Amino acid sequence: VALRQLTALRKGEQTKAAILDAALTLASRDGLEGLTIGLLADRMDMSKSGVFAHFGSREDLQIEVVREYHRRFEEEVFFPALKEKRGLPRLVRMFENWVVRVTQEIDSGCIYISGAVEFDERPGVVRDELFEMIHTWQGALVKAAGQAVEMQHLTVDTDPKQLVFEMHGLILALHHDARFLKQPGSVPRARAAFKRLIHSYSTQEHNHT
Amino acid sequence: VALRQLTALRKGEQTKAAILDAALTLASRDGLEGLTIGLLADRMDMSKSGVFAHFGSREDLQIEVVREYHRRFEEEVFFPALKEKRGLPRLVRMFENWVVRVTQEIDSGCIYISGAVEFDERPGVVRDELFEMIHTWQGALVKAAGQAVEMQHLTVDTDPKQLVFEMHGLILALHHDARFLKQPGSVPRARAAFKRLIHSYSTQEHNHT
Numbered sequence: 001v002a003l004r005q006l007t008a009l010r011k012g013e014q015t016k017a018a019i020l021d022a023a024l025t026l027a028s029r030d031g032l033e034g035l036t037i038g039l040l041a042d043r044m045d046m047s048k049s050g051v052f053a054h055f056g057s058r059e060d061l062q063i064e065v066v067r068e069y070h071r072r073f074e075e076e077v078f079f080p081a082l083k084e085k086r087g088l089p090r091l092v093r094m095f096e097n098w099v100v101r102v103t104q105e106i107d108s109g110c111i112y113i114s115g116a117v118e119f120d121e122r123p124g125v126v127r128d129e130l131f132e133m134i135h136t137w138q139g140a141l142v143k144a145a146g147q148a149v150e151m152q153h154l155t156v157d158t159d160p161k162q163l164v165f166e167m168h169g170l171i172l173a174l175h176h177d178a179r180f181l182k183q184p185g186s187v188p189r190a191r192a193a194f195k196r197l198i199h200s201y202s203t204q205e206h207n208h209t
Numbered sequence: 210v211a212l213r214q215l216t217a218l219r220k221g222e223q224t225k226a227a228i229l230d231a232a233l234t235l236a237s238r239d240g241l242e243g244l245t246i247g248l249l250a251d252r253m254d255m256s257k258s259g260v261f262a263h264f265g266s267r268e269d270l271q272i273e274v275v276r277e278y279h280r281r282f283e284e285e286v287f288f289p290a291l292k293e294k295r296g297l298p299r300l301v302r303m304f305e306n307w308v309v310r311v312t313q314e315i316d317s318g319c320i321y322i323s324g325a326v327e328f329d330e331r332p333g334v335v336r337d338e339l340f341e342m343i344h345t346w347q348g349a350l351v352k353a354a355g356q357a358v359e360m361q362h363l364t365v366d367t368d369p370k371q372l373v374f375e376m377h378g379l380i381l382a383l384h385h386d387a388r389f390l391k392q393p394g395s396v397p398r399a400r401a402a403f404k405r406l407i408h409s410y411s412t413q414e415h416n417h418t
């Protein structure tokens with residue numbers, strides 16, 4: 001009986017993971033607000049009550065989608081960058097991984113970017129969750145930029161928050177131009193801009209003059 | 210009779226302008242896709258058919274909203290900048306007016322920014338109109354940046370499109386941080402970043418060294 005229960009539990013987890021995966025695809029395409037239990041049930045070939053059994057409410061589902069998105073984002077963008085040396089090498093890797101991630105999302109959409117627009121005037125738990133996740137990522141970037149200053153890769157008067165604001169702007173412009181304007185060459189533009197940005201904050205420049 | 214017809218015509222135009230104004234407010238808040246004839250009729254204290262009499266369809270209404278938004282944007286951001294001297298002074302004024310405009314929109318929302326997210330995967334006439342308007346504004350910026358190069362305010366190897374890409378990124382980051390994150394100090398950050406950006410493209414730097 002114990003084994004059968006365990007098997008049922010595992011099957012339940014697998015189903016939940018499969019639903020979450022489909023929900024992430026839908027939310028990337030139609031936005032978090034476009035995500036409905038009905039649409040999801042249809043896609044999963046399940047009944048609505050079957051989906052409800054795994055996620056108590058639409059709001060719970062949206063929150064789990066944001067968390068799953070964040071988990072994947074960290075896995076692809078943040079964690080691999082931690083293998084790089086502290087300071088500028090790590091910061092550069094974080095930006096590059098971020099560019100690659102956004103590039104992959106040009107067709108599917110980015111939940112952080114569309115979510116920020118969808119939820120800018122919708123207070124509540126979903127907005128709070130999105131805020132927390134974006135805040136966490138920006139915090140990691142600010143920390144990495146701060147370490148680059150400590151290690152004197154960037155000039156001592158560099159404001160890490162200012163630098164991260166500017167890096168974020170490049171990602172947003174890349175997403176806009178590639179996804180909405182379908183402008184070719186947006187990725188090289190973002191990379192060139194970042195290089196210029198880092199150069200303007202870099203101690204290298206001072207070493208040369 | 211002619212006078213009465215003329216008066217009726219004027220009254221019709223005034224009503225249409227009032228509906229458009231209300232539609233612009235609604236679309237800024239809820240997005241272009243959140244704009245419905247029903248919601249608008251309710252706000253105007255009119256019947257749905259009364260609103261339909263002025264705008265043939267919801268799509269026509271959305272297009273007129275985009276055009277009206279663009280008209281106001283040009284009036285507040287672009288035209289006043291034309292009074293500045295060609296070259297860098299004009300480009301700087303365009304950015305500054307843009308910052309002021311986005312700052313005013315922190316509470317109401319920006320149709321260009323939210324529209325780009327709403328319509329990135331919705332082909333059709335509304336998307337085409339949005340695309341056209343954004344393209345026009347970016348074209349005006351590229352032209353102004355090109356003139357700044359011609360007049361040797363910016364270095365000869367400046368790529369105007371690259372510079373405009375980076376300026377746009379700052380506006381998007383400002384909008385995101387001020388509107389979604391409610392981060393104080395985002396406006397000074399955008400201005401500081403622009404100053405740094407222009408400096409890095411400026412011939413001034415070379416004159417000093």
